[in-house]
Amino acid sequence: MHRPPHNVISGVFNKEFASDILVYGLIMGAAPLLSFVIVVYIVGTGDLGTDCNHGLNLGCDTVYRARAAVFASLTVLILLHAFEMKHSRRSIFTMNLLENKPLFISVVGGSLALFPTIYIPKVNDTVFKMTDITWEWGLCAASIVWYILGAEGYKFLKRRFGKKNEGIVVSVGKMSPGTELSRNTTVETLK
Amino acid sequence: MAQSEHLENKKQGIRYIHIQEHHFDSTVKRMTVIYHDLDQNTKIAFMKGAPERILDACLYNSQGDVLTDDAKNQVLRLMDRFAGEGLRVLALASKTLKEENMSRDCVESEMNLLGLVGIYDPPRLESLPSVQECQRAGIVVHMLTGDHIATATAIAKEVGIITPSTQTRTSVITAQEFDRMTDVEIDSLQNLPLVVARCSPATKVKMVKAIHRRGRLTAMTGDGVNDSPSLKAADVGIAMGLAGSDVARQAAEIVLADDNFATIVGAVEEGRRIFDNLVKFMLHLMSSNCAEVIVLVVGLAFMDASGKPVYPLSPVQILWENLITSAFPAFAYLPLFP
Numbered sequence: 324m325h326r327p328p329h330n331v332i333s334g335v336f337n338k339e340f341a342s343d344i345l346v347y348g349l350i351m352g353a354a355p356l357l358s359f360v361i362v363v364y365i366v367g368t369g370d371l372g373t374d375c376n377h378g379l380n381l382g383c384d385t386v387y388r389a390r391a392a393v394f395a396s397l398t399v400l401i402l403l404h405a406f407e408m409k410h411s412r413r414s415i416f417t418m419n420l421l422e423n424k425p426l427f428i429s430v431v432g433g434s435l436a437l438f439p440t441i442y443i444p445k446v447n448d449t450v451f452k453m454t455d456i457t458w459e460w461g462l463c464a465a466s467i468v469w470y471i472l473g474a475e476g477y478k479f480l481k482r483r484f485g486k487k488n489e490g491i492v493v494s495v496g497k498m499s500p501g502t503e504l505s506r507n508t509t510v511e512t513l514k
Numbered sequence: 515m516a517q518s519e520h521l522e523n524k525k526q527g528i529r530y531i532h533i534q535e536h537h538f539d540s541t542v543k544r545m546t547v548i549y550h551d552l553d554q555n556t557k558i559a560f561m562k563g564a565p566e567r568i569l570d571a572c573l574y575n576s577q578g579d580v581l582t583d584d585a586k587n588q589v590l591r592l593m594d595r596f597a598g599e600g601l602r603v604l605a606l607a608s609k610t611l612k613e614e615n616m617s618r619d620c621v622e623s624e625m626n627l628l629g630l631v632g633i634y635d636p637p638r639l640e641s642l643p644s645v646q647e648c649q650r651a652g653i654v655v656h657m658l659t660g661d662h663i664a665t666a667t668a669i670a671k672e673v674g675i676i677t678p679s680t681q682t683r684t685s686v687i688t689a690q691e692f693d694r695m696t697d698v699e700i701d702s703l704q705n706l707p708l709v710v711a712r713c714s715p716a717t718k719v720k721m722v723k724a725i726h727r728r729g730r731l732t733a734m735t736g737d738g739v740n741d742s743p744s745l746k747a748a749d750v751g752i753a754m755g756l757a758g759s760d761v762a763r764q765a766a767e768i769v770l771a772d773d774n775f776a777t778i779v780g781a782v783e784e785g786r787r788i789f790d791n792l793v794k795f796m797l798h799l800m801s802s803n804c805a806e807v808i809v810l811v812v813g814l815a816f817m818d819a820s821g822k823p824v825y826p827l828s829p830v831q832i833l834w835e836n837l838i839t840s841a842f843p844a845f846a847y848l849p850l851f852p
Contacts, residue, residue: 325650325651326651326652327651327652328651328652328653328731328786329789335792335793335796340793340797343797343801344797344800344801344804345804347797347801347804347805348801348802348803348804348805348807348808349804349805349808350805351801351802351804351805352804352805352806352807352808352809352812353808355805355809355826355827356808356809356812356813356826359813359816359826363816371816371817371818371819371824372818372824373818373819373820374818374820374822375818375824376822376824376825376828386824389826390825390826390827390828390831393809393826393827393831394827394831394834394835397805397806397809397827397835398834398835398839400805401802401805401835401839401840401843402839402843404798404801404802405798405843405846405847408794408795408797408798408847409794411793411797423846423847425845425846425848426843426846426847428846429842429843429845429846430843432842433838433839433842433843436838436839440834450830451828451830451831451834452828452830452831453828453831
């Protein structure tokens with residue numbers, strides 16, 4: 324309640340909203356991709372096997388491990404991202420993550436749900452087309468660090484250089500009655 | 515009326531019998547009732563209303579002497595003093611009628627001025643913090659009232675609509691002044707008046723239109739029949755549920771069950787939380803999907819020996835990310851939670 328009303332013409336979609344989607348999308352997309360590259364090309368031999376999209380064929384083990392690493396890091400990032408979205412500019416470290424209990428439960432639950440999908444035999448390879456991973460969890464941890472650095476850096480830049488109040492609301496100066504706003508809700512009252 | 519009936523009433527101690535009423539009209543701002551006085555066996559008219567309108571219709575004082583200009587000025591000064599203290603001022607007048615079936619104009623002329631009444635109707639305690647909350651939230655509160663300008667100013671100050679620091683020459687004006695202004699003149703004002711006194715229904719509509727021309731949204735509260743046109747003209751009409759007239763309630767989009775301004779502020783707060791959470795939820799879903807698209811599109815570059823791309827995510831994994839991983843946090847951003 325300490326901000327002016329949002330712009331009714333552009334509504335939700337404005338420049339900050341678009342740049343948020345792109346920047347967070349890039350940050351969250353880059354980490355799993357890099358995990359895939361590391362598992363297949365840097366640690367592995369670069370052998371992508373034969374027809375690994377359809378089953379655990381010859382030489383598909385590396386690809387299946389890489390998929391599990393991609394899946395794990397993407398899942399963790401999406402869940403972490405839900406916390407990061409609690410506020411458009413405030414750092415995640417200043418937030419009370421327990422404030423929204425359902426959010427906290429769904430993030431913890433979503434993370435725990437990773438383990439059965441990766442480790443239950445048959446489910447992992449026939450349904451999800453991936454296999455057990457070990458050291459690849461390190462990539463998942465690295466993704467978290469990368470995401471936090473990227474998202475916090477982006478938020479820092481927004482706090483530092485972004486227009487005051489821009490984003491979900493229009494930019495205005497001092498909020499005394501009668502102040503000119505570009506577009507604004509006005510309450511009329513009758514005595 | 516039959517003589518026997520009059521006698522019956524007299525026995526019961528009743529002196530006046532209601533005959534006729536000229537109802538209140540916001541254009542003349544006064545009303546008159548006509549009674550049969552059984553003691554004097556005459557017809558007598560009583561009038562009440564806005565003092566300046568009553569004075570126009572008065573020729574005599576209560577003693578029956580002709581009202582001099584001095585006396586009229588004295589009455590107006592007294593009225594200003596009452597109004598300056600935030601009192602609603604009514605003037606009362608009466609007249610003994612000599613003819614039958616007089617027209618309203620005829621009845622409401624040459625009356626005896628009886629006196630002034632000052633009524634104090636204190637604004638609710640929560641009004642001041644609510645108005646301040648609105649101002650912090652970028653909502654400009656205007657007051658369009660039928661009261662006298664001095665009363666309106668005093669009440670507006672009491673509830674914080676105008677403060678010494680924000681008051682300018684045009685922040686408080688009368689409806690006569692506002693109605694005289696052309697649309698161009700109104701648009702050239704730096705700020706619209708915050709308080710308009712002695713408003714008619716047309717003034718209120720004119721104000722709503724002026725706000726719309728400035729490209730802003732309006733929410734309008736009101737209770738009376740007079741407010742209905744402006745409730746309809748505003749983007750959000752808010753009628754009073756308890757004191758409101760049926761017409762106002764029909765014209766409005768929202769009916770307040772407790773007639774309290776603070777409730778509107780609460781509703782704005784609730785609405786903003788819903789909007790904010792909607793933005794968070796959309797942002798989360800769309801940026802997560804953007805990430806998935808990047809992974810999958812760039813992933814097309816990973817080709818095996820036969821030249822077919824090897825997907826970094828299998829179809830079931832993608833479904834899982836969208837339907838399980840993203841969905842539950844999205845539910846958690848329901849409007850209920852901060």
